[in-house]
Amino acid sequence: MKIEEIQPQLYQTFQKLVKNDHLSHAYVFVGGFGNYDLAVWLAKAVFCQEIVEGVPCGRCRICRLIDANEFSELQIIEPDGQTIKVEQIRELLASFASTGFESTKKVVIIKDAEKMGQNAANALLKTIEEPDSEVYIFLLTENENLLLPTIQSRTQKVIFPKNTQYLSEFLQKKGLLKTDADLLAAITDSTDKAQYLAESSWYLPASKALANFVQTAITSAEIAFLKVIELLPHFEGKAEQEVAFDVLLVLFNQLGATNLTEKTFKAEKMWRANVRFGSCLESICL
Numbered sequence: 447m448k449i450e451e452i453q454p455q456l457y458q459t460f461q462k463l464v465k466n467d468h469l470s471h472a473y474v475f476v477g478g479f480g481n482y483d484l485a486v487w488l489a490k491a492v493f494c495q496e497i498v499e500g501v502p503c504g505r506c507r508i509c510r511l512i513d514a515n516e517f518s519e520l521q522i523i524e525p526d527g528q529t530i531k532v533e534q535i536r537e538l539l540a541s542f543a544s545t546g547f548e549s550t551k552k553v554v555i556i557k558d559a560e561k562m563g564q565n566a567a568n569a570l571l572k573t574i575e576e577p578d579s580e581v582y583i584f585l586l587t588e589n590e591n592l593l594l595p596t597i598q599s600r601t602q603k604v605i606f607p608k609n610t611q612y613l614s615e616f617l618q619k620k621g622l623l624k625t626d627a628d629l630l631a632a633i634t635d636s637t638d639k640a641q642y643l644a645e646s647s648w649y650l651p652a653s654k655a656l657a658n659f660v661q662t663a664i665t666s667a668e669i670a671f672l673k674v675i676e677l678l679p680h681f682e683g684k685a686e687q688e689v690a691f692d693v694l695l696v697l698f699n700q701l702g703a704t705n706l707t708e709k710t711f712k713a714e715k716m717w718r719a720n721v722r723f724g725s726c727l728e729s730i731c732l
Contacts, residue, residue, distance in 0.1 A: 449487050452609050452637075453480040460484065464491045465500030470602050472574045472583045474559070476590045477606030478635040479613075482557065484606075485584040486512065489520045489553040492582055508548065519549050524557040532565040539569065542579060551580040559585035560592035567594045574600050588635070608635055617644055629653060633692040643689070652680035653693055660697040663706055663731060671731035678724055687723050694730075706730060 450457040463469050469488070475481035487502065490509045494502035502509055511517040521541065523534055542552060556562070562570070574583060574597065585601060587593060610631045617627035622644055630653075634640040643649040655677055663670035681687045691714040698707040713726040 449480055449483045452612050453484060453606060456480075456484060456604065456606065457487075460488060460491075461500040463500075464488070464497075469582065471577050471581060472585070472601040474585045474587060474590060474593065474598065474601045474603045475606060476587055476603060477608065478586075478588050478639070479606050479608045480636075481586045481606045482555070485555045485586060488582070488584065489517075489555070492551055492553055493517070493519065493549055517548065519551060520553045520555070522555045522557065525561045528561065530556065530558070530562040530566050532563060532569055535562070535566045535569040539573060542573065542581060551582070553582045553584070555584045555586065557586050558588075559597075560587045560589050562593075564594065567597055571596055571600070613637060613640055616640070620644060626650065626653070629693065629696060632696045633689065648680060648686065649689070652677075652686065652690070655680050656690060656693045657697060660694065660701070660703075660706075664701060664703055667731045671728055674724055674727045674731070677727060681723060687717065690723075690727075691717065 460469075469492070475485060490502035490504065490512050491497060491500065493508045493512070495506040495508055496503040504513075508517060512520055515522065521538060523530060523538060526534060538554060556570075570583075571594070573581065583601075585593070585597070590598060590603065613631040613634065614624070614627045616637055617630055617640055618624055620641065622630065626644075630640050630644060630649075634643065659670060659673055659677060662673055677690070681690045691710065694710045695707060695714075698710055709730045713729050716729065717723060717726040
């Protein structure tokens with residue numbers, strides 16, 4: 447996936463920053479559509495041996511090592527279970543003090559940065575405020591509001607808008623029909639998640655069952671109520687149930703069913719409060 451295709455404006459902006467040596471040392475990348483791809487591209491730009499006009503070559507030894515996730519001066523941190531633990535950040539900070547094998551520069555990409563606990567975030571904060579060496583930190587998040595305010599205030603925020611048309615075309619190239627691709631593009635924020643759902647055995651049959659439920663709910667709430675039981679086998683886990691609400695909201699909204707859209711919002715809120723999934727779906731029909 448080429449960052450210049452999925453986020454062309456951000457690509458041009460950062461190309462100029464790299465070319466003019468104006469790259470800041472700490473960013474928060476908000477939104478999942480291409481944020482990791484741009485962070486990796488910038489890591490290449492920092493280290494590339496044959497960079498031209500702010501664009502890494504993608505072919506040199508270091509660029510290839512970064513693509514293989516085998517470059518020692520690039521560290522990628524992601525949650526260990528449900529959180530990013532303070533021990534992970536302390537190990538990262540300890541590595542800053544050591545001399546690099548390849549370069550005096552270091553790049554850190556922290557995925558799901560909102561999952562840093564307060565102790566982990568505070569441990570990172572001092573480095574963001576006063577980096578001891580030439581360190582570039584990219585914090586990736588879907589929800590900036592869950593980051594500590596002190597982290598937010600000391601980093602530059604970059605918003606990654608979703609490129610729905612690109613995502614739909616990407617899915618169509620993978621073999622999906624346009625209607626299926628458009629719906630999946632509407633409920634996902636990254637090509638990785640969209641491709642994962644498209645290739646799963648449950649999603650397409652489940653989405654078609656939901657589309658049938660939506661049409662029925664618009665014409666007859668009573669019949670839709672009875673059809674809820676047919677939906678339940680498609681959505682046994684929490685992850686699948688969350689997708690179900692995303693699909694319902696998109697479909698009701700596309701059909702202009704404002705009342706049912708509002709009921710779905712309320713049903714999802716009930717579900718997040720641990721009300722049984724089937725009861726939440728039934729509430730849409732009442």
